[in-house]
Amino acid sequence: MKTIFSTIALFSVVLFATSCTEDMEYKDSKVSSVNQLYEPTDGKEVVLQSSASASLFFEWESAKAEDSGAPLYEVVFDKEGGDFSKPIYKVLSDNGGSLSYATISHKTLNKVGAAAGLNSGETGTLVWTVMASRGLNSVMAKESKKLTITRLVGFEEIPAQLYLTGSATEGGMDASKAVACASPEKDKFEVFTKLEGGKTYKLVDRAAEGAKVFYINGNKIMEGEGETTVEKTGVYRIEMDFSIASVTVREVSKMEFYFCPSGAATFELPYVGNGVFCGQDKIEFKQEGWGRDQRYKFLMTYADGSIQYWGTKNTTDSNPGAATPEDPYFYIMETPDNQWDQKWKLNNEFDGAADGHNPGAITKISVIFNVENYTHKVELAN
Template identity: 95%
Template sequence: MKTIFSTIALFSAVLFATSCTEDMEYKDSKVSSVNQLYEPTDGKEVALQSSASASLFFEWESAKAEDSGSPLYEVVFDKEGGDFSKPIYKVLSDNGGSLNYATISHKTLNKIGAAAGLNSGETGTLVWTVMASRGLNYAMAKESKSLTITRLVGFEEIPAQLYLTGNATEGGVDASKAVACASPEKDKFEVFTKLEGGKTYKLVDRAAEGAKTFYISGNRIMEGEGETTVEKTGVYRIEMDFSIASVTIKEVSKMEFYFCPSGATTFELPYVGNGVFCGQDKVEFKQEGWGRDQRYKFLMTYADGSIQYWGTKNTTDSNPGAATPEDPYFYIMETPDNQWDQKWKLNNEFDGAADGYNPGAITKISVIFNVENYTHKVELAD
């Protein structure tokens, strides 16, 4: 009897093992197509916004899986006229692909527009549909819809640093000698530099080979391998705003020392390279009833005849005393067109007048634009 029970137990175990092997074999479940796309409506037009919270809602009818599990959803994009055989972009639906809707940010849509070949600020049409999948099996929706977007004018990814390089620049084509730009405000870059006429330059995000490149076309900043040709050799102020992909280029004719008591410039500070203007001359303080007046600022003149005053960034009505050249006292910024506001005062040692504190003294001044906080340095010439 014991032998019979043992035989039955062994036979049952074999049947159970065989059954488990067959039942536990993994098979990809079939999945149905999405029958209907709900949102956005066909032909919807969207002007993309740069706000991090800006998004567009996509929704569709749920698909069904053979094993009653949850399908995985992806919103699939293609160029207008495309058949999704080689989609340009895919986005998982919300909650890791498990939900029948997707919240897609405008910044992602901007990338999709770029993948479709649209330039910054350009309007174009995409087509979209939904792919449902379960394991290796997938099914495309039975319909697709069009979506017209206007890409962001600026860049969704703005470089942390920016440089100029090329045979038109002061550093030439050696990437390690690329000319660094300052960043006076978020998303903005600026440089004062000399460019050679008839030669080219480009913008890069680092002073090394393999950097991401940009170029200037008219008054726009473009991403890619293009270059910009300079028509005329000169010193230029280049202001770039990556948030709106715009650029302003002005040729600087001269930078001068402006002596407030006389309401006029008294000597020029020629451009010496690397974003620095430097000049020297005798400064004669003006005798007034209350003492000797030593107030000053700077005046920049552009090639088009327009002017820009540069004065103190930190309001002051005293001379620098023992302040070093690195002190914020010497920081400069653009100031309104007037004779007296936002000026500095020279120390007495720079009064080179015959009846001054240091007769015959020659003052050397450097205005420095190659640092984050534009500044200037005042010293006695050798």
Template identity: 45%
Template sequence: MKLSAIKLTIISALILTWAACSNDGEVRDFGVTAVSKLYEPSNNKAIVLQSSTSAILYFEWEPARAEDSGNVLYEVAFDKADGDFSNPIAIVTADNNGGQPHATLTHKQLNRIAALAGIESAMQGTIKWTVFSSKGINPVKAEEERMLTLTRLPGFADIPGSLYITGEATEGGADLAKALIMKKVADGEFEIYTKLTEGKTFKFVSANTGTPTEYSLSGEKIVEGGTTTATKTGIYKYYLDFNIGSFSTKEVYKVNWYLNWSQKKIELPYKGFGVWEITNYTITGLTGNDNTDDRYKFRMESSTGETEWRAINNDSKPTGNESYYYMVEKTNVEQWTNNQVWKSPSTTGWSDKTYDVTFSLNPERPYTHNLVIK
């Protein structure tokens, strides 16, 4: 059987082998029983897959037993409706790194599995699933198999591993070699903040060399081939999800550097390639707490409303690590936000100092910012 895909790594197997040896070097038995019964989902269950990231399907089965009374590892195997699991189309490790007799799969995972089974986008089809139990080697197939009917999301069967934006409307122009790479936020999901020029066209490509697959936007969907025309010059965020074949966009009107106590907003001009920056800016006129409270963050005004960009998870003075300045976007726009503010490296207040501030959403690096006090 071609079950190499469901074995753990060679290192894990070697560790297990060492652990299975008695003091006199005798190798203990790695045998496990087959899972005798599958519990969830029920046989022939029909699922219409949803695009929500919270949409999941729970798999559960009766625990197997190990001959050494130790822990058993599990993997859920999927195959075509007429398959025999000798070469499964997909294998998913059970919860808790394989240690639990259950597994939680997202609908997006199931959508990719359905595509591997040959089910077309937005169509219904049937796959089968079972469970393999093991001690890390010599997996044993469950005694039971079950069918699962899935209605696929309207996405792509062949999802690009990387994505670029190119064309006369873009900051990189129409030269494919200068296409701008988009940030991969998850498998099949990409985003970019970039400037587009009105009346000119752009497209998305799977590579910036050779003859890549091309994509454009039609209505609310991503389609293969074609180009899209920018209707207005502006700075935009584009988010494309090939798992469901859809996209979202917003126009970014303004990015402000925001001082918490004074609620002072300082606009950062767009520099290009996902970066906003102000240089040689002098703050004056702040007194009292407005001047000495050293917390700050950023606010973005866009066609979808105002959001905040804050630290990922800190509420302390700068550590000197680059990751301290990494940012994430938040929708709760408030003067004070727990664990989501930064501290200025200055200890003598904001006023009467000159600053360079960079706010970077460049896709080639983590979203971050830089504050320089001159």
């Protein structure tokens, strides 16, 4: 009897396993094509924006799967006249491809334009459609539409850091000594540095070999192997905006200490290297009926004769007291052209007038542009 039960049990297990194998065999489910594309409308024209939130909405009629499951969708792009047999770009729909719409960022569309052969800032027409799939089965939509885009003038990938290197720079050809740029705003870089006339320099994203290379061509930033020169040796302010690939190069002829009570610059701060202007002189506070006036700021003059005032970034109407040179009190920024606004006050120890608090005192001032927050330092030189 025990043998009979064992035989029946074994037969049942084999039968169950066989049945499960047949039921669980994987079968690809057929899927219908998308019949209609809703958005964007055929022939829509879009000027791409660099904002991270800028996007274009794509929507289409849902496909149907034989097993009632959810199809996977991809928006497929091709060059104008293409048949999508070799698409230039694919983007999954929202929620990992499960929804019948896609929110595609302008930065992604900029990459699509690049894949289509459009240059930076160039306008061109693409075609797009939707591919629906279920398992290994996929089918293209029954229609396609045209989309005209104007690519971003700037770069898809903005470097996190930027440096100047080359024979014209302060660091020379040694990549490890490349001159670092500050980044005062998102996507923007700036540097105050000395360049040798007739020699070359380029921009790199790191101070090491194998870095990504950029170069300046006129007032534009270009990516790739290239070099730039300046006509004459001098101190230059280079401002770069990678969001629009633009650059401004201006020669700085001088930086000066501007004494507000006199309404004039009283001594120069020569450029000493590494983004620093430094000078020293005797400062004589001005005697007024209410006390001694010690207000100051800085005046930069460009080679073309234009000027730029630099004053406090953090509005203040007091002297620094015991504030250290790293204190935000000393941060500087560009300010309007006027005598009194956005100024600092010197401590009494820097009053070197004969009738001042520290007769004969010589004050040394450094304006520092090689840090994220531009700043300055005031100290006694004697």
